Amino acid sequence: MLFSQIPGLTEVKKVLLQAVQNNHVAHAQLFLGAEGALNLPLALAYTTYLHCQNPGEDDACGVCAACSKNLKFIHPDTHFVFPIGNIKGSKDEETFKIEKLKTWRSFLLQQPFGNVEDWANFYGGEDKQANISKEESREIVKALSLKPFESKNKVMIIWQPEYMHPSAANGILKILEEPTPNTYFILITNAGDRLLPTILSRTQLITVPLLSDTELEQYLMEHMEVDEKRAGKAAQLADGNLNLSFKILSKEEDNNTQRFIEWMRTCFKKDYIALVGMADEYHNLDKLSQRSMLSYSMNMLRETLLHISGANAINRTRGEELQFVQNFGKVLNWQKIETSVKLMSEATYHLERNGSAKMIFLDLSVNLSKTLTNN
Structure with missing residues (x-):
């Protein structure tokens, strides 16, 4: 994802861009926003910029080999951890891991502004309790112990860390505090109050606000091709939540x-x-x-x-x-x-x-x- 694909958030984008340009990127950052804030898309665009081979002042180039892979979410130096329900069934561990990651990439491509509920519906786990298992902490340590494959940086994106099993959360504390060189953690949450204090204390906070009505209305008119009246009504109801505004527009107009x-x-x-x-x-x-x-x-x-x-x-x-x-x-x-x-x-x-x-x-x-x- 590119910064240009994300509406609004000018000041937050500026802070992230300057951190990279000035070589002052914190090794662990927490993107915190209310339900509906665009912290996941922002983290994805930030990751693209960190890997970009020809970054500009305001965005990644979008055309280099690294950007091409990041835009498909297949860059080998970008790792993802996310909550998922128990849908393994009879699959062996390796097959399940491959299918899980493939499904996650499809979700990001189709619903980059989606939330946990959308993700559960996407992979078929509506009736399953989603979590990040304690085995994931070992996978994180294992993945980050390897040298980068293509980029100078390695990025570990942990989406909704509040879903982590306590053992998993405690298992990453050491590497979160002392990662290998050029390794960056990006934690993305809508519920900072549910995170362990030991995780909060090890991360730099990036607060991601909701969109203004004007930003949301403009985006809907330009990208959803709806008239000003419908866009304004959806923006008012969604209250800054872009994902919710899509759902409102996808339905027949409620009176x-x-x-x-x-x-x-x-x-x-x-x-x-x-x-x-x-x-x-x-x-x-x-x-x-x-x-x-x-x-x-x-x-x-x-x-x-x-x-x-x-x-x-x-x-x-x-x-x-x-x-x-x-x-x-x-x-x-x-x-x-x-x-x-x-x-x-x-x-x-x-x-x-x-x-x-x-x-x-x-x-x-x-x-x-x-x-x-x-x-």
Whole structure:
């Protein structure tokens, strides 16, 4: 991957490029970002630049032998470690390792912005507990004990190290602290709080922010060939998460605006019979649509808070949405909005853990009704 293929993140790219150009690359770096941050693509582009035979000021050349191999993820001096479920079956160890790496490379080529869930769906491990086994630490030490094959640098990319078995994590501490010359570790995580303190203390932190709405909207219009209205709506719902925006656009357009307006009005009326019917409708949506509606609802409450606070300059709503926000703001205050967002956030948490969508939505609706009508 090349830096030019990644939207935004100008400052982070600049820091990484200057580190290589000034020969100040830390031997172990932790790319940390929230769910949806582009830390994996950024690490892949950084690796391409480290191996490039003719690097430019802003990017790898993209055409040399090293770049050609990196763009296919087959460079012999780039090593990957990643979580995977127990799908070995009756395959012998060597065959399984080869197939696993081949599948991983295919995933990177097809879904470079994917997450752990996408990866599990890709290799067929949706119902398997993914982890990085303790045997992987021995494989890491073994791979890095060899001299580079083609490049002057060796790169070990560990994706989602929070999935490492404790023995595996402890097994790499020594080589992580004292690697062989020209060996670089790049750890990529969305959950830094789940990593061992001993790993955190041995790595240089690179914080990768989410994309802005403008960056995301521009990328979608240029690369997904969608109009400004659809791109803007997807960017608003995705909240900086490029991977999520793809999924939103790949579905038929959800009528979240009308659904949200009707839901809020029904909560205000305390029409519990109607809310039960809405809970049935919500239950019949697929999981992405369920999450999308709650995300949209929290965004609309945020916009309402901005409106009643007088911060209209940064309000993102337009047309019908803006009109509703202006009317909604007349009957809300910041305490009601804070409580409502907290309730929706808790509902999202339970939804992601496979709770009953109908019961979660109905419980949320009843509590919202009490919150919104409470004087």
